[in-house]
Every structure is written in structure tokens, then in C-alpha cells.
Amino acid sequence: MNYDLVVIGGGPAGLAAAISARRKGIKDILIIERDRELGGILNQCIHNGFGLHLFKKELTGPEYAKCFIDEVRELNIDYKLNTFVLDIDDKKELSVINSRDGFFKIQAKAIILAMGCRERPRGAINIPGSRPSGIFTAGTAQRLINMEGYMVGKKAVILGSGDIGLIMARRLTLEGAKVEAVAEIMPYPNGLNRNIVQCLEDFNIPLLLEHTVIEIKGKDRLEGVILAKVDENRSVIRGTEKYIECDTLILSVGLIPENELSKSAGIEIDPLTFGPIVDESLETSIKGIFACGNVLHVHDLVDNVTLEAYKAGEKAAEYIKKTSKERVLKTKKVKLYPGNGIRYVLPQYVNIDDLDNNLKLFFRVNDIYKDIEILIESNGRLIKKIKKNQVFPSQMESITLDKKLLTELDQEEILINVK
Amino acid sequence: MDKIEKTCIICPIGCNLIIEKDPESKDGYRVSGNKCNRGLQYAIEEMNNPTRILTSTVKIRGVSNKMLPVRTDRAIPKDKLFQVMDVLKELEVELPIKAGDLIIENISNTNANLIASKSIA
Numbered sequence: 001m002n003y004d005l006v007v008i009g010g011g012p013a014g015l016a017a018a019i020s021a022r023r024k025g026i027k028d029i030l031i032i033e034r035d036r037e038l039g040g041i042l043n044q045c046i047h048n049g050f051g052l053h054l055f056k057k058e059l060t061g062p063e064y065a066k067c068f069i070d071e072v073r074e075l076n077i078d079y080k081l082n083t084f085v086l087d088i089d090d091k092k093e094l095s096v097i098n099s100r101d102g103f104f105k106i107q108a109k110a111i112i113l114a115m116g117c118r119e120r121p122r123g124a125i126n127i128p129g130s131r132p133s134g135i136f137t138a139g140t141a142q143r144l145i146n147m148e149g150y151m152v153g154k155k156a157v158i159l160g161s162g163d164i165g166l167i168m169a170r171r172l173t174l175e176g177a178k179v180e181a182v183a184e185i186m187p188y189p190n191g192l193n194r195n196i197v198q199c200l201e202d203f204n205i206p207l208l209l210e211h212t213v214i215e216i217k218g219k220d221r222l223e224g225v226i227l228a229k230v231d232e233n234r235s236v237i238r239g240t241e242k243y244i245e246c247d248t249l250i251l252s253v254g255l256i257p258e259n260e261l262s263k264s265a266g267i268e269i270d271p272l273t274f275g276p277i278v279d280e281s282l283e284t285s286i287k288g289i290f291a292c293g294n295v296l297h298v299h300d301l302v303d304n305v306t307l308e309a310y311k312a313g314e315k316a317a318e319y320i321k322k323t324s325k326e327r328v329l330k331t332k333k334v335k336l337y338p339g340n341g342i343r344y345v346l347p348q349y350v351n352i353d354d355l356d357n358n359l360k361l362f363f364r365v366n367d368i369y370k371d372i373e374i375l376i377e378s379n380g381r382l383i384k385k386i387k388k389n390q391v392f393p394s395q396m397e398s399i400t401l402d403k404k405l406l407t408e409l410d411q412e413e414i415l416i417n418v419k
Numbered sequence: 420m421d422k423i424e425k426t427c428i429i430c431p432i433g434c435n436l437i438i439e440k441d442p443e444s445k446d447g448y449r450v451s452g453n454k455c456n457r458g459l460q461y462a463i464e465e466m467n468n469p470t471r472i473l474t475s476t477v478k479i480r481g482v483s484n485k486m487l488p489v490r491t492d493r494a495i496p497k498d499k500l501f502q503v504m505d506v507l508k509e510l511e512v513e514l515p516i517k518a519g520d521l522i523i524e525n526i527s528n529t530n531a532n533l534i535a536s537k538s539i540a
Contacts, residue, residue, distance in 0.1 A: 043537075046474050046475070046476060046488035046490075046536065047474045048472050048474055048490060049431075052430055052431065058472070060474055060488060060490055060536040061488075062488050062518070062536050062537035063518060063536050063537070066518055066537070066538065145476075146476055146486060146488065147485065147486060148484045148485070148486070149476070149478065149483075149484060149485070149486045174473075174475060174500065174501070174504050175475075175504075176504075192431050192433060193426045193428075193433030194426065194427070194428035194429075194430070194431060194433045196426065197425070197426045197428050197433075198428045198471065202471070202497065300431070301431065
């Protein structure tokens with residue numbers, strides 16, 4: 001089986017990437033989705049608040065997904081559901097499996113990685129204690145309740161204040177469960193302010209900052225957890241332990257891009273984002289393989305995923321239309337580095353000569369900073385400076401650099417700092 | 420109550436609103452800290468009649484492992500959220516259903532309609 005473009009993942013990133021490649025003239029496209037329907041994680045995000053930037057209105061997850069699923073159908077883009085990609089090789093051949101066609105291979109001219117991300121489970125944060133049932137990641141609980149119709153418990157504690165954890169605090173409460181507390185190990189909440197208000201304060205759910213779960217009690221079913229306060233080094237303060245009876249523990253302790261397939265193809269991964277290293281075209285270290293959405297880096301807003309995916313689709317289309325001779329070796333490669341106070345920066349590389357227009361770069365800070373300047377430097381020379389009143393690690397920031405400014409650079413690296 | 424602070428929930432910016440009682444002004448309150456006009460409206464509504472859009476799910480007749488996501492088509496009074504949830508608990512819809520289909524008109528006398536937020540064939 002041959003396709004010009006194979007998109008792996010039928011969530012918001014995959015859908016938008018396929019649509020944009022089709023709009024740029026690529027006819028032969030296949031989307032591969034492992035779930036029973038298109039839409040990805042949006043199907044379980046039944047709350048509203050999606051699309052404020054792109055559509056200027058507040059949609060629920062399924063409504064946001066529908067805009068793109070409808071367009072994929074109108075454009076007659078092929079897709080396979082309940083289908084799993086086992087492996088990609090560096091020649092862009094995919095090993096694929098499903099229960100209807102069995103095992104088969106697909107040769108693609110270009111591939112877009114849009115596999116999204118996965119939740120960090122209990123094992124990733126090493127909570128001691130027994131191993132009863134009743135411990136869920138927030139997304140798993142969300143899928144069970146919102147899509148499959150199973151209630152997960154009656155009395156819950158939520159560990160971690162990421163947006164999914166906050167949304168689940170409200171959801172569990174509306175469905176009749178008692179949420180005893182949301183515990184956050186950091187001194188500040190990880191989710192959006194609006195979610196603190198409309199998910200916790202609206203329902204009088206306490207948010208315990210600088211608190212964590214230090215023990216899990218229960219044999220078959222969870223019976224309770226021990227919470228304790230932590231100091232500035234995140235070490236437990238003895239004497240602050242307190243037992244909370246509960247039958248459910250929801251973990252909302254971070255997301256990790258899902259890159260097993262990228263690794264199987266030999267794509268270079270950035271240890272800071274846990275996603276592929278890409279250039280300004282969102283092209284990975286293997287020519288013709290592009291990445292977008294949460295598989296590349298974890299986004300706060302789906303609108304940004306869509307915009308990034310449009311670009312990946314466009315760039316993949318350009319790649320496919322070029323002959324191998326035209327795919328000239330890119331020149332003047334500049335590396336972008338995260339400096340002081342910056343957790344990561346994306347893209348990691350920029351090929352100055354290939355820039356269509358200005359470069360928009362994305363980054364996250366590693367702590368809360370007030371009244372700061374973001375300095376963009378190259379070999380000690382300041383090339384751009386931006387003032388920010390306040391920045392949070394939970395909010396992705398962006399800066400646009402002029403193409404002209406970049407062309408004039410004589411150095412091959414750019415450093416981004418917080419001052 | 421002279422002065423209270425609230426976080427605006429209209430958009431992801433989350434402005435810190437400062438609301439002061441002001442008998443002189445039309446709405447009875449003076450609001451600062453908002454970056455847009457919708458923040459002003461939100462602050463006044465929060466003081467007089469706080470409302471929220473409710474999203475939830477309802478059962479589908481004859482289908483065991485799939486729920487229909489639903490929403491109110493406008494914000495409803497905050498103190499009626501649980502009353503509406505009680506109605507949803509008893510509800511079962513029939514397929515096929517299209518996103519936007521009306522499920523219950525003027526649910527619990529809130530002036531809002533309950534609508535489907537997903538198409539399921």
C-alpha cells in the first residue's frame with residue numbers, strides 16, 4: 001500500500017494537518033487512528049472553553065472536534081479507525097495492524113506524527129503504599145465517566161492541579177462524588193486561573209498548595225491517603241501528615257509526548273520537551289517526517305495545536321511536491337538554546353534561508369517570574385528584548401523574530417534568557 | 420462589602436477583577452482590572468446573579484458503553500446546577516442524534532435549552 005502522506009493520529013493535530021495538506025493539493029492522504037472514532041482526546045473533554053482564539057466562541061471538546069471531522073469527510077480524506085501503527089522505519093515504511101485487514105505495510109512519501117501525549121501514572125511519581133484499585137489518572141477517569149458511562153468513585157482526592165485534574169474535580173462533584181481536596185506539591189497551581197475559579201471555588205473544593213500524597217492505604221479498594229505539607233525543597237515536613245478517607249485518587253501530575261514510534265524510526269528526541277527535535281518547518285531529524293501537537297510538546301490550548309498542525313500539513317505538502325533534486329540541502333542552520341529561566345524552546349533549529357517569513361518561536365519558563373525581560377541573544381549580542389509582567393511555567397509563551405534580523409546573524413546559535 | 424476581588428473566567432487570561440460598590444454607577448458596582456468589556460459584564464453578573472454553562476452527559480437507550488455529551492445553550496444560575504444534574508440523571512435519549520439537537524427546552528425553568536454537543540448515529 002502506498003500513500004503520499006500518512007498522518008498518525010486522528011486527534012486535533014492529525015485532523016488539522018491532514019486538512020491543511022489536502023488544501024495544499026495533496027490528494028493521497030491516510031489518517032490512522034487507534035480509537036473507535038476520530039477526534040482524539042477532545043471526545044472526552046465534554047466541558048466548554050475550546051476554540052476561543054480560533055472560532056471566537058466557547059465550544060465543548062466534541063463540538064471543536066466536529067468542525068474538523070466534518071471537513072475531513074467533506075474533503076474525502078481516507079482514514080482507518082481501530083488501527084494501530086506498530087513501527088516506522090527510516091525509509092518511511094509503516095507496519096500497521098487492525099482486526100479487519102490484519103498486518104500490513106504502508107510506504108509513505110511523507111509522514112506527520114500526531115500521536116499526542118500520555119499521562120504520567122503513579123509509577124512516575126513513586127507514591128509509596130499498597131496497590132489497591134481506585135487510583136486513576138485524570139484522563140482515564142474522564143474517559144470512563146464522560147464517554148463510557150462508568151462512575152469511578154464516591155469520595156475522591158486529586159493529586160496535582162493541572163487543568164485536567166481541576167476539570168475532573170468539578171465533573172466528579174456534579175456527578176455526586178465528594179472531592180475532599182486537590183493537593184499540589186508546588187507553591188502555585190498548575191492549571192489556568194479560570195479553572196481554579198469555576199472548578200474548585202464554585203464548589204468549595206479546597207486547594208492545598210505545597211502538599212502531596214505520601215502514602216496510599218487499602219487492600220482491594222483504596223481506603224484513604226496520607227497527605228503532608230512539603231518545604232521549599234519539596235521534602236515532606238514531619239508532623240504535618242494527615243489521613244483523608246477516600247475510595248478514589250485521581251492523578252493529574254503531568255503529560256509526556258508519546259514518542260515510541262518516533263524513536264523506532266530513529267528520530268532525535270529533545271530531552272527537554274520529550275518530543276522530536278524539529279526545525280522551522282516542524283520537520284524532524286528524518287527528512288519528510290513532520291511532527292505537530294502534543295507529540296511535539298505539550299500545549300495548553302487546542303487552538304495552538306490546530307495552528308501548529310496546519311503548518312505541519314502545509315510543509316509536508318511542499319515536501320511531497322518537490323522532486324528529490326529540489327529538496328536541496330538546507331543551509332545556514334541556527335540552533336536555538338534555552339538559557340537562564342527557560343525550560344525549553346521550539347523549534348530547536350532554524351534554517352534561515354528556508355524561512356518563508358518571520359520566525360515564531362515558543363517557549364516555557366521554569367518558574368514564576370514577575371517584571372522580567374526576555375532576552376534573545378546571539379553570541380553575547382542582544383537581538384531582541386521583550387518585557388513581561390508575569391510569566392508562569394504552565395503558560396506557553398511566544399516571540400516573533402524578524403526574518404531580516406535572522407538573516408543578518410553571523411553566529412550559528414541563539415540563546416533565550418529570562419532577566 | 421466594600422471591595423472584593425475575583426478572577427475572571429471568561430477567557431484563559433484570567434484577569435484579576437476588583438469590584439467595588441458604587442451607588443452612583445448604573446449597575447451599582449465599579450470594576451477595575453478587566454482587560455475587556457466582557458470582564459466588566461462578568462463582574463456585575465457575578466455580584467447579582469452568577470451563572471455558568473453546564474456540560475454533562477446523558478444515557479443512550481439500548482447502548483451500554485457510550486454516553487451522549489450535552490450542554491446548556493446558555494449560562495444558567497449557579498445555584499441551579501445540581502437541580503439540572505438531577506434531571507439529567509433520569510434522562511435517556513434515542514439515536515440517531517445530531518450535535519445541536521434540542522433535548523429539553525427551558526430545562527428546570529432556567530431559560531436555557533439542553534442540547535446535544537455531539538452527533539451519534
